[in-house]
Amino acid sequence: MAQNSSEKSALPRRIDARKLVQRGQELDGIVPHDGLPRLTASTESIEGDVTVSLAFARDLQRHQVATGHLELTVNLLCQRCLQPVSEVIEADIALGFVWSEEQGNALPKSLDPVIQEGDELDLYQVLEDEILLNLPMVAYHDWDCVAHEAFQSQGEEPEAEEQRENPFKVLEQLKGSSNKS
Ligand SMILES: [Zn+2]
Structure with missing residues (x-):
């Protein structure tokens, strides 16, 4: 079921991962593009907002996790003609919430460790990290853009x-x- 991202509401920026895991919370919404300054700086522009779905739970090893998916469209510079090229970024997310670096090191490789310092963490920053990891190093138009x-x-x-x-x-x-x- 394809939903227009404009119909979805913005995800909370500050979350307490522990509480969301306890509740088995599911989040389905958007991260507004102006909430992502580092991504804005590493792209030509961001088209629309980021669509995110996340489910918080304990996995079989009792880790506190959030799994889901994000999708967005960015404009990057084509390395052949130096004009903007639009790229769809899609990523599966598997976060493991921890409260110290040691706990993070103990997580299985399949989980990206997220350290929550204190009562809350910045979910937008965490998702921005995931997007930056999934940005292509170089982009090209998929047609012959140069003579x-x-x-x-x-x-x-x-x-x-x-x-x-x-x-x-x-x-x-x-x-x-x-x-x-
Ligand atoms: Zn090009």
Whole structure:
């Protein structure tokens, strides 16, 4: 069931993981894009908000966990043509909540340790970490965004050529217009 993200409400920013685990809480909502300053700084822009679903529980080893999924669309710079390219980021989340670094080191590798210092933690920051881990190192358009001749052998007439202005013609036009003024 695809739901429009605008119909969902924002997740709480400050949470007490211990309480949510006790209640077996399920969260289904969005993280507003302006709540993610580090992600904003590492992308061209964020399109819309982040859709998140999270279920808090104890797993079979009695770890306090939250598992779920997040999805968002970001604009990155295409490394071929240096124009924005939109990328859908999807990630499965498996967080293990702990209250010290030692506890974190003892968690199985399948859980990302999240240390809650004190009574609350910043859920947006935790989710931002997950998104940053899942950002592609480089991005490219999935079509030939740079003129064909850069990659193809000569002889074939590239279609893009027709749309490009002849630089000499442009110069002529500039000269013509400056004469008038
Ligand atoms: Zn490109």
